[in-house]
Amino acid sequence: MLPSVLQVLLAAVVIASPPRPASQVHLALTNAVQNCENGVAVSFASETPHQYQINYKPIESAQTLNVTTRPSESYGLSRGRYSYKSPYLHSGFMCNLLPNTAYQYEIVGGGKSFQFLTPPATGSDAITVLSVVGDPGDTTDSSATLEMLATPYKGMHPHALIVAGDYSYANGEHEVWDRWFNLQEVVFGHVPTLGINGNHETVVANGHAAPRPKAWDMVGENYLGYLQRILTPISNENKAKRRTYYSFDIGLVHLVFLDDYVGSSGSTWNSVGSKPWLNERTKQLTWLVQDLEHVNRTATPWVVVIKHNPFYNTWRDHQCQCSKTRFHIDDSDRERCWEGRYVSGSSMYEPHCGLQAKLEPIYAEYGVDVVMTGHVHGYERTAPIYQNKINEERGTVYITTGAGGNYEGHAGPRIPGPIPEWSRAVNNKVYGASKVIATKDYLEILWFTNTNSKTPFDSIILPVRIPTSPFEQSSKKVKRGYYKFRLLGIQEY
Numbered sequence: 001m002l003p004s005v006l007q008v009l010l011a012a013v014v015i016a017s018p019p020r021p022a023s024q025v026h027l028a029l030t031n032a033v034q035n036c037e038n039g040v041a042v043s044f045a046s047e048t049p050h051q052y053q054i055n056y057k058p059i060e061s062a063q064t065l066n067v068t069t070r071p072s073e074s075y076g077l078s079r080g081r082y083s084y085k086s087p088y089l090h091s092g093f094m095c096n097l098l099p100n101t102a103y104q105y106e107i108v109g110g111g112k113s114f115q116f117l118t119p120p121a122t123g124s125d126a127i128t129v130l131s132v133v134g135d136p137g138d139t140t141d142s143s144a145t146l147e148m149l150a151t152p153y154k155g156m157h158p159h160a161l162i163v164a165g166d167y168s169y170a171n172g173e174h175e176v177w178d179r180w181f182n183l184q185e186v187v188f189g190h191v192p193t194l195g196i197n198g199n200h201e202t203v204v205a206n207g208h209a210a211p212r213p214k215a216w217d218m219v220g221e222n223y224l225g226y227l228q229r230i231l232t233p234i235s236n237e238n239k240a241k242r243r244t245y246y247s248f249d250i251g252l253v254h255l256v257f258l259d260d261y262v263g264s265s266g267s268t269w270n271s272v273g274s275k276p277w278l279n280e281r282t283k284q285l286t287w288l289v290q291d292l293e294h295v296n297r298t299a300t301p302w303v304v305v306i307k308h309n310p311f312y313n314t315w316r317d318h319q320c321q322c323s324k325t326r327f328h329i330d331d332s333d334r335e336r337c338w339e340g341r342y343v344s345g346s347s348m349y350e351p352h353c354g355l356q357a358k359l360e361p362i363y364a365e366y367g368v369d370v371v372m373t374g375h376v377h378g379y380e381r382t383a384p385i386y387q388n389k390i391n392e393e394r395g396t397v398y399i400t401t402g403a404g405g406n407y408e409g410h411a412g413p414r415i416p417g418p419i420p421e422w423s424r425a426v427n428n429k430v431y432g433a434s435k436v437i438a439t440k441d442y443l444e445i446l447w448f449t450n451t452n453s454k455t456p457f458d459s460i461i462l463p464v465r466i467p468t469s470p471f472e473q474s475s476k477k478v479k480r481g482y483y484k485f486r487l488l489g490i491q492e493y
């Protein structure tokens with residue numbers, strides 16, 4: 001098809017433009033929701049709103065393709081002594097890319113070029129490699145963690161870098177987002193990302209590094225910086241309603257991103273237990289069931305949930321309790337817990353506690369293999385658990401990987417009293433993060449310190465679950481209650 005006159009004129013304007021430096025370059029995986037299947041979007045900032053041309057091609061190819069960035073956006077806010085206006089934020093979508101292929105790209109006139117690797121096609125048997133980090137922040141430790149995650153392990157490059165919330169710790173100080181994306185460009189410019197918001201993108205205020213009293217006028221972000229800057233496959237309607245949960249297939253893995261703060265309104269306290277808060281949490285729960293019902297376990301044998309807050313966590317930080325026994329939620333307490341009240345009856349400060357009341361049975365029913373979180377600034381890996389007991393048939397492995405290296409320091413100490421037997425590995429001495437290696441037969445989950453990308457500190461291998469019911473033979477015939485698995489045995493190190 002011949003290009004339209006308008007496209008030709010636009011391309012001429014773009015090419016003829018003087019250099020306009022691009023900053024904060026970062027990549028994200030895209031899908032059909034963004035009209036860009038099997039795609040990677042390059043996002044960046046500049047001082048002018050004009051569109052850019054992105055040149056890209058497989059490294060081995062002689063033919064260069066190009067795309068023009070979508071219209072740029074800028075946002076601002078002002079309250080009391082604090083005001084902010086963002087640079088112009090651009091995104092160019094490179095769509096229908098070849099699977100498992102190394103590409104190079106250039107922001108024409110922006111002075112930036114990088115290479116990246118695309119994920120394997122969903123449905124192929126190719127190994128999928130994911131890097132996962134929570135709570136990275138903006139210190140030299142967090143930079144070391146991200147560089148470790150971008151480094152190949154046994155020759156395997158990561159296909160995506162997943163952030164389990166608390167990205168920059170801007171806390172309403174939006175200049176921190178700008179500094180953070182510049183700091184991380186060295187990694188995010190060449191490893192595509194996905195992620196989900198944490199409390200620092202939603203309810204935490206008063207800035208990260210700004211002097212007082214100006215910082216007192218900075219409000220909780222209420223998703224503003226996250227939605228403007230983090231590119232995820234969420235519809236505009238869902239963005240407007242602050243519904244940030246979604247799922248994404250990467251190679252052999254069906255990833256589900258859940259928002260622990262769904263229904264919040266930028267405050268830690270005022271929404272918990274309210275009808276709008278409960279309504280939004282119920283909508284997320286309904287969406288989750290529908291999403292899991294449609295997973296094709298032949299194409300994506302592994303289901304991994306990414307959310308910010310851990311429930312099975314033996315560090316003292318961010319504990320919550322809904323029944324008299326820690327980590328157990330009695331059936332008689334389930335509704336009260338879901339509605340946002342602790343066993344004490346007081347309103348919930350840590351919202352994941354209430355979510356667990358209804359998420360855990362769903363995880364078991366649909367065979368969620370792993371839940372990976374941040375929030376707690378340490379590492380912890382559990383055995384497969386169902387309702388506070390090791391259960392290899394119905395259980396889910398919980399990984400806390402929030403030791404990205406942010407300025408708040410390490411987690412700890414651990415909870416008083418005996419440590420549950422399901423807690424199998426911990427670290428609060430060294431910063432680090434996780435890698436996930438998925439094959440058709442097993443899922444390996446590793447945790448590395450940020451000073452050693454070659455030898456993992458800890459790892460576990462989960463064999464693929466074997467169906468025990470004839471109803472599982474075709475995913476379309478699966479009925480709730482019949483979808484059970486038997487694990488063949490788990491290797492721990």
Ligand SMILES: [Fe+2]
Nearest residue numbers: 166198199375
């Ligand atoms: Fe957090």
